[in-house]
Amino acid sequence: MQRGVIVPDDQIVITPVVSKADRKAFVDLGMRFAASTPHSVPQLRGEMLELIDPAKNPFFEHARVALFIAHRTGRPVGRISAQIDELALKLPAKQGMGPGTGMFGYFDAEDETVGRALLDKAEDWLRSEGMTRVLGPISMSIWEEPGLLxxxxxxxxxxxxxxxxxxxxxxxxxxxxxxAKRLLTYHLDTSKEFSPLIQRIVKSGERNPKIVMRGADKNNFASEVRIILDILNDAWSDNWGFVPFTDREIAYAAKKLKPLVHSEIVRIVELEGVPSAFMITLPDVNKVLKEIDGKLLPFGWFKLLRWSKNPVDSDMRVPLMGVLKKHHNSRLASQLAFMMIDGIRRDAHAKFNTQRAEVGWILDDNQGMVAIAEAIESTINREYLIYEKPLLD
Structure with a gap:
């Protein structure tokens, strides 16, 4: 707000985030909204600052981003991002993004009037950058937090x-x-054995000498990450919303997630010596973040470090799995999925006393994955919607 300018009490003033102090204010505002939302989990402030820092998050290397904060009578009352992923612009429109598609994310507002003003601001910025359609909320990459709960x-x-x-x-x-698209997550009781049919499918695969399934080798972490991401970029390449990872993004994600990776709950499958499928499971750090209220000091860092080394009694999440595209729509693809899920389920329950896992997100029209989720008797526990709107002149 400009000095000396008199603004009516009910007028909303939206300002761009341009400085380090502005980025801190943007993150702190999000934390304020999260704290007032039932069942929300406080995240680490430093992690959130890093995600919106062009010098640290490699997403900015292929994206144009604008962040905005809304004020009323000088008080921050909402925030939003508007972003254009140059890699997403190159994708076919039938895959959900494509030419002319921008995005909004990090949407928080004190009331609907503020929300409309923020959405209007994001849309105006996207129009000024030549966009004709907007998707959201996506905060900020499709690989971070897509969709509205x-x-x-x-x-x-x-x-x-x-x-x-x-x-x-x-x-x-x-x-x-x-x-535009519905994303689902599924609750799985990991203490229960799968049905006799699924067990027979798993045992059949285990007897097949062409199939070799193993955990991740953290002593060769970089090469394991490359194997997994190569499979992912192939397996997901036709999926709605898919944007390939860059080399810098692979390295960035690997560094952040390495402390949470345990070989017992990751699987890589080779078919006749060729890496062909993978499944990553992560212990749910949100449980600890809730206990330490998202604060590393004075003792939160120690509790987080100790937990990450041995996440006993933790829930798990399966954020990513994939089978090479050439095997899609085959019985083999389903068999590999069941083998990986069952192996990780058993090991997570035995080593970490895991009672519950969450699988997803899964696109609601991904018939193969939905069928697998139903076959293992998991149930939908969360739904996210990604919205779209044409940007008219």
Whole structure:
């Protein structure tokens, strides 16, 4: 707000984030909203600052990003991001993004009037950058926190999943947005054996000499990450919303996630010596973040470090799995998925006393993965919607 300018009490002033202090204010505002949302989990402030720092997050190397904060009578009352992923612009439109598609994310607002002003600001910025369509909320990459929580507000999210007040859905839809894609997560009771049919499929695969399944080798972590990401970029390449990882993003993600990787709950499958499938499971750090209230000092860092080395009694999340595209729509693909899920389920329960896991997110029209989730008797526990809207002149 400019000095000396008199602003009516009810006028909303939206300012861009341009400095380090502004980025801190943007993150602190998000933390304030999260603290007032039931079942939200406080995240580490430093991690959130890093995600919106162009000097640290390699997403900015292929994206144009604008961050905004809304004020009323000098008090911050909302925030939003608007971003254009240059890699997403190159994708076919049938895969959900493509030419002319920008995004909004980090949406928080004190009331619907503020929300409309923020959405309007993000849309105006995207138009000024030549965009003709907007998707959101996506904060900020499709690989970070995509979608708005529309079902499952009654329990806390697991690691790397968003959590939003229920009333945001109405605000966004009232401003002309319609659902573009539905993302699902599934609850799995890891203490239960799978059905006899699934067990027979798993045992058949285990007897097949062409199939070799192993855990991750953390002594060769960089090469293991490369194997997994090569499979991922192939397996997901036709999926809605898929944007390939860059080399810098691979290194960045690997560094951040390495403390949470345990070989017992990761699987890589080779078919006749060729890496062909993988499944990553991460212990749910949100449980600890809740206990330390997202604060590393004075003793939170020690508790977090000790937990990460041996996450006993933790829930788990399966954020990523994939089978090479040439095996899609085959019985083999389903068999490999069942083998990986069952192996990790058994090891997580035996080593870490895990009672519950969350699988996803899964696109609701990914018939193969939905069928697998149903076959292992998991149930939908959270739903996220990604919205779209044409940007008219």
């Amino acid at each position: 529309t079902f499952g507000h009654d329990h806390s999210p697991t690691i790397m999943m968003g959590h939003h007040p229920a009333h945001y859905q109405g605000w966004i839809e009232n401003y002309g947005y319609s659902a």
